[in-house]
Amino acid sequence: MENIKAKKKYGQNFLIDKAVLNGIIQAMPNNNNYLVEIGPGLGDLTEKLVKYKDMTAYEVDTDLIGVLRSKFQDEIASNRFKLVHKDVLQAWEGQNTLHEGKYDLIANLPYYIATNIILRALEDANCEHIIVMIQKEVAQKFIAKVNEKEFSSLGIISQLLTTDSRILFDVPPESFNPAPKVVSSILYLRKDMTKSLSDDFKKFLKACFSQPRKKLSKNLSSLLEKAEISKIFSALNIDENKRPHEVSASLYSQMYTKVKNGRE
Numbered sequence: 001m002e003n004i005k006a007k008k009k010y011g012q013n014f015l016i017d018k019a020v021l022n023g024i025i026q027a028m029p030n031n032n033n034y035l036v037e038i039g040p041g042l043g044d045l046t047e048k049l050v051k052y053k054d055m056t057a058y059e060v061d062t063d064l065i066g067v068l069r070s071k072f073q074d075e076i077a078s079n080r081f082k083l084v085h086k087d088v089l090q091a092w093e094g095q096n097t098l099h100e101g102k103y104d105l106i107a108n109l110p111y112y113i114a115t116n117i118i119l120r121a122l123e124d125a126n127c128e129h130i131i132v133m134i135q136k137e138v139a140q141k142f143i144a145k146v147n148e149k150e151f152s153s154l155g156i157i158s159q160l161l162t163t164d165s166r167i168l169f170d171v172p173p174e175s176f177n178p179a180p181k182v183v184s185s186i187l188y189l190r191k192d193m194t195k196s197l198s199d200d201f202k203k204f205l206k207a208c209f210s211q212p213r214k215k216l217s218k219n220l221s222s223l224l225e226k227a228e229i230s231k232i233f234s235a236l237n238i239d240e241n242k243r244p245h246e247v248s249a250s251l252y253s254q255m256y257t258k259v260k261n262g263r264e
């Protein structure tokens with residue numbers, strides 16, 4: 001492994017399974033979009049991706065930047081590959097998008113910030129497809145449907161912002177070095193480029209799921225008076241005994257509109 005020791009603090013589990021690498025390449029959308037990779041690591045996935053498309057990769061670890069610069073010196077010189085030495089979440093803080101033009105995000109993500117990265121990519125107006133390896137349990141939350149126990153704000157946000165969300169395949173711990181303690185999955189999300197969600201709606205969802213196993217009406221009592229909750233539930237035909245995971249994404253959206261209109 002080129003004398004590089006994997007660093008836990010950066011969530012480094014390097015993919016060593018060629019069949020999985022090829023599986024990710026096969027899942028690449030057939031389009032003209034630019035590519036962005038987050039966490040290229042030792043560059044094994046990058047090496048395959050850059051053969052197909054021009055791309056940018058964000059890597060936070062200084063030790064890996066040196067390895068990547070020498071491995072991809074030709075691609076960097078010919079501008080086919082741009083390597084950015086930065087924490088990707090910080091990169092997003094300074095700008096709305098990681099690329100000026102439509103792009104697809106393909107990555108074996110560091111698990112400790114995977115959820116934040118996906119949420120950020122869902123908000124990025126230029127990102128069209130998200131194909132990422134993450135912990136299976138987290139992937140299931142992004143594709144969960146109403147009434148499933150995994151259905152949460154992540155499933156709602158994903159349903160409201162995408163036209164397709166799927167797990168492509170699972171990846172066992174042995175496919176990595178070092179092996180993580182959990183099974184991973186390749187999550188595929190195709191965004192509806194016409195949609196976006198306000199921060200205020202996301203805060204509303206957070207309140208709705210503040211205690212996921214309690215009744216939704218109880219969670220909402222931190223935001224609204226009891227009479228207001230009853231009025232909204234009755235207008236939308238929502239049973240007051242429902243738990244947060246038993247209410248559909250579309251009803252959350254309608255509920256929020258009523259709350260907002262009530263405030264105005």
Ligand code: SAM
Pocket residue numbers: 010011012013014015016038039040041042043044045058059060061064086087088089107108109110111113
């Ligand atoms: N792509 C490589 C592979 O498949 O073997 C490495 C994947 S490893 C799970 C995650 C990578 O993300 C590591 O290279 C790590 O240094 C990098 N990373 C961790 N935190 C990051 C951050 N905030 N911004 C950019 N890269 C990060």
